[in-house]
Amino acid sequence: MNKSQFKIITAAVVVFLALLFIIPIYSTGKQEAKKIPTLVWFTSVQGGREPAEQPLFEKEVFRLTGVKVKIIKTTEDYNTKLTAMLVSGEPLDIVYIGSSEFEKLWSQHLFEPLTKRIENSPVLSNPNIIPKSEWDRIRRKDGQIYAVFNKFEQGTLPIVRKDWMEKLGIADPNTLDEYYQMLKAFKTQDPDGNGIDDTYGLAIGYTLYDATGIFGAYGLMRGFQKDSSGKLYAPWATKTAIPVYEWFRKLYKEGILEPNFITNKSSNFRNLFMSNKAGMTLYWAAWVGLFNQKVHAENPNSPFKARGLVPPKGPGGRLLRAGGDGLMCIPKTSKYKDEAFKILEFWNTKKGNILSTLGILDYDYKIENGKYVLTDIGKKHAMDHGAPQPKSLEWKNPLGELEGFEEAAAIIRKYAKPQMSTSYDKIWETVVRSEAAKIILGDITPEQGIENMQKRFKEEGVYK
């Protein structure tokens, strides 16, 4: 080959490679040069909205607050992405984070203390919107508050097919045994009337993910608690829990408990409940309304009637689990803390509440004669745009809530307590779920299971 050929090809390859790297650099460089700051809002919740509808939401935020935001939303690999972004110093201005992740990251001093700003905010310091006790709950041991609430987190409770109960003439159950009788009837008395033995009493997932309602009869809260001397202990890993495990064992043995309870994802047991296969599940209060809405949307004449139930009463009274706090924080590295805080404040005002529930004006809802009306798209989004039940005590949905939700929310408010968050919550889940599953399957006795839990907690360094 001759020299000039060589030169031409070399040049072509070099230019091509250079272009590969320069084009993207150039294009991102251009974006950064814009004058009005655009805040980066990193979240894992956006309600019923699809990613393609995100720009409309961003525009609506701008219209309402004058602050430009860009929302980055990830669900599944949220931690991975959050970690990578924090490590690489990617600019973030608002970060949504669950309380137990917050617990693990707090010691890294990533987030800006917001105490002063909250005290000076007419919205957030108003006890009629957010009571002081709630702020104290998330105050750290250094006396500072680092986050603003995302929404009212509701809680989980027994959700039941009320129409089946009525059909079989069952009154509201009050004790664990009455619950057992009811679930057994769902299994054996063909509540859907199709003549086939294809129904289960109870369908759940992730082993006992949300079973606080049942354990609550013995006063046992999920996760870890502190005893009087300040040491951590796990209520579900104590001898008191044995009768509850026995109760679940009985359900499994008699085929009342849907047998995929370990591998079920939430969608699996939700589907079982909606498709006449299970009479009860343990799940979030908001889903009472969503269940009814989904089933009736396709089949308006269906007798389907989902309702929340008061949890069983036992020696420990009644207890439900309130959802862990979803928190909104401002990273210390943010350049636009004032604007970011403005968004957090706005999120808890009346207008912010409308945005986080009904959604976008003239897209999700219209105002006709001073009244809110949902559009077809708005109906599909089911009044959820990130905070379907705002934290504000003043909030009342102008359109009313979905069928059955308000009763369920009242039960939650009456009986639910939040789980204590510790940095060991993931370990708790791993250990308790695995041993509890073995107990329920009958592979080991409850006593053995509890012993194993204690052993594994020790191994993981929980009782340091």
Next chain:
Amino acid sequence: MKRTTIGRGLFLIINNSILITLVLTMIIPLLNVLAVSFTTDMESYENTIKLFPRQPSLIGYITLFQRVAILRPFLNNIFVTVIGTFLHVVFCAMAGYVLTKENFLGKAIIAALIIIPNMLPFEMIIIPVFVTVKKLGLMDTLWSIILIKVISTFSILLMKNYFEGIPKSLEESAFIDGAGEYAIFFKIYVPLAVPGMTTITIFQFVALWNQLLPAVLFLNSPEKYTLQIALKSLVVSQELTSTTQSVANNTRMAGIVVAIIPLILLYIFAQKYFIKGIMVGAVKE
């Protein structure tokens, strides 16, 4: 002779039953996905194996294209996959060709530099890679996910093996005719290596088409989402958040169908070349 025929008949029966069982375990789940994708919302909630929808319905696909707006991610996926695969094939063929050459200066180092990355899974160095991508200014561009996997050791080695199967005499005669190294590579080797290149095309196409984690990490704007991100939030329901609305199963299954059809088509059309390419490229010593 008769005896062998009976024995052979028995063998064939057993043999074919094994194959039929195997094929069934592979085909029934796929038919199930296809059937559920054509059910109504409520029917799709039933947790049973379905081979036919009771009430056929397109609602799953309508939701997928209207509400989930799968078209944009689908087109992004095509862009990433086509460009990424093209660059992959060109670069890997070039590098593979170089490795067939004997004893030039620095060959051992170059070979080592190419082999070692094969032992380093992407998941392992994920955070440093993220930092690199950011430094290069590739965040939130489709180029990021094209470039981070544009070369693979496996394909380079496969091309190397393939080139070695091409008779040296061709090259020598061309050399005598005065053709330079480039001409020899592009005019003689590349046209003869089409089956090998088809093989790595398929491998890379599948890998890029299915890649999820890099896309989740590097893409921020919804208009840049690829199919796998759209699918993931669809197929794996948003688990632990309390009230997130999710679509029905039919839409999920429709998503899977849309995602795998291009792969199946590609495989069926390229199968002939593909097998030939594997034969010479990977199997040859």
Next chain:
Amino acid sequence: MKKSIEKLWLSFNKARVLYLLVLPSLIFFIIFTYFPLFDGIKISFQDFKFVGKSSYVGFENYIEALYTPGFWRVFRNTIIIGFSNVILTAFIPMLLAVLLNEVKFGIWKRFSQTIIYLPHIFSWVIVGGIWIFILSPNAGLINAVRSLFGLDPIYYMAKEIYARPIIIGSNLWKQSGYVCILYLATIAGINPTLYEAAMIDGAGTLKRTLYITVPELLNTLKIVLLLNIMGSLRMFNQIYVMRNEVIAQKIDVLMYYVYERGLVQFKIGYAAAISMIIFSLTLIITLISKRSLKYSI
């Protein structure tokens, strides 16, 4: 001295086209593999901080790993599952290829060949979902067959004794079609006169297979083994999709452990140290097996 530089320059100049051809690949590996790798090595010696300066802690992260029972548990799992994968996905597809080769009905042969390859092109999200469903106690295929014989259903995904066989088996199911095609390609390349000669000598199918086909497949076997070995320590997606808490202790592998410690528990330095342990192990195992299989690039 001058001479040798000149000589070096000459041999460099002679190969200049080759360098240019391999340049894009080298640039790629340096940017996207070696830089991150060195970053990873650095982090593995640090007590990693998200903001501010991370301090170097020497081998502390490595020592912590060696003293954690959890690490040794996933290490054992990785070795057991990895070794089984290497062996089974090399030999079973060989058997399958030989069987498939005996099918004489052309359309059926091509059809089944195409179908058994399909799982290889699906992601683990899909394949894992399919298997969890097939193995489920009430709706699954296998328990449906069991109930035909009056047997009680088994919750396979929740029994520790089945955990590893399920992981190994579903991996085999996914990969065997692909490996099988490698073998089939080799068989197709065997000189037909060999078979004809054997036929004339009166050798039956079994003998022909044992004495002609199998020896020809040994070379392919080497390559398959090597590819399997290199991939054995990097299993991740499958475990991520198919694990549940009950069987986790039997099937969590090293890569999952890295993910869990680093990105769920935020112990970045510790996870980096384990990554480096995996990398070194892979390097050693690959070198040993390359030598013992007498395979070089």
